[in-house]
Amino acid sequence: MSSSEHDQPAGLSTGSVARRLGVAPTTVRSWDQRYGLGPDAHTSGRHRRWAAADIARLERMCALTMTGVPPAEAARIARESAPPALAPPAAPARPRPVRSRSHTGLQLGDVRRECKGLARASLRLEAASVDDLLTAAIADYGLVTAWQEVIMPTLQAVGRKWESSGEKYVEVEHFLSWHVTGVLRRSAPTLPVGRADPVTLLACVPGENHTLPLEALAAALTERGLPVRMFGAAMPAQALVEAVRRTGPAAVGLWAQSRTTANRPLAQHVASMEWGVRGARRHPLVLTLGPGWTGQAVPGLPRPPGLAEALNVLKTAAADDTRRPVTP
Structure with a gap:
């Protein structure tokens, strides 16, 4: 030797x-x-x-x-x-797209190994570890893949855990959600002031408080240099209409987690709004986002099933300079 x-x-x-x-x-x-x-x-x-x-x-x-x-x-x-x-362990190779069964007590199933670590740190309420693992997942895989294959499976497993245990672990879901929000905001770049690119407006429908999926979408759009106006939870209908009127967005994403909050008349009203000079009127492309729209689909309005699909639709809408003109 x-x-x-x-x-x-x-x-x-x-x-x-x-x-x-x-x-x-x-x-x-x-x-x-x-x-x-x-x-x-x-x-x-x-x-x-x-x-x-x-x-x-x-x-x-x-x-x-x-x-x-x-x-x-x-x-x-x-x-x-x-x-x-x-036996002496062998050094693992990078990258780390390894699938792993969970030993955390959460029903994670066949997921990326990072889900296991994130679940462990969340159950222990270890803030620094959760932040490190979330940041590393986004850096390693990109925001969309990290959201779909690391963050969402862990959030869903935590949700199933407290639902099946008398809300014993509800603090874990709140803890993890708060850290996901922070990391998503930190991961999104700051866009230059004064850009005239088409804007996407994102809001939860009235009565809806689940904002995390919209926050992920907002971060993904900003990551790609597309301006976003994020209005968050339970946006009152009149306030939403006023925001659309003031911003003239290329697209509007309306999130509904529950079928009881999905508001078809509101989505139709926003989609029918027009602005601009006569002969060149414009109106927004309205996306109905979230599981609440299942069985509540609005004719003519896209309902992308996930983050990647919603991102592709919004990128196309932003690239359309005419913003879906209405025939006079």
Whole structure:
């Protein structure tokens, strides 16, 4: 064996260990600093290397905390437990589109590994880890894929958990939703002031308070340089009409989570609004977004089934300089 092979440190880096466990690197470092769960072998240099026995302790720590054991007590048990011998782990390759079954108690199914880590951090209410994992997912996969394959499956699993357990985990859903909102806003670039590009207006219909899907759509549009006016939850009908009149948008997206809030007359009224000089009148393209429009479809109005499809429709609407002119 060459001297260079002797000099190479064995084991995995902190980042590789975090990906193997499905947690954020900051969580691994925190467990090392707070609870002494770092590598047994100390190597020179800045980067710590984790052997199989070190990783086994961390896996025990993960399993214990997911059952509700306080972190300090879980760390004590993990340190005192004699982990079974493991084969030296191989370094994982990037990128990380690995599918993983969940061991978090949430019904995640066959999803990306990042969902498992995000679910764990959310159940532990670890703010820094949740932010790190959300930010990394968007950076690795792009906003649309991260939303559809990481964020949404985790949110849906958390929702199913509290619905089936007497709302025991409702704080987790609120916690995760709040952090998703923050990361979506931080991930969207700031557009130059004074641009005259066609605007998209996004709002929830009256009585509807589920804004996250619209926030994801707003962030995706901004990411592509398309101006958005976001009005959020439960937009009063008259206020929506006034906003459309004032902005003259190329498109309007109306979100309804429930069939009880889907408002067909309002969607039809907004779609019929016109502005501009005689002979060149314009009106907005209205999208009915969300599961609430199922069975409530409005003739002539598109109802894209997901974020990617809605984004494509709105990009086309924004590129249409005539903004669907009405024949005089």
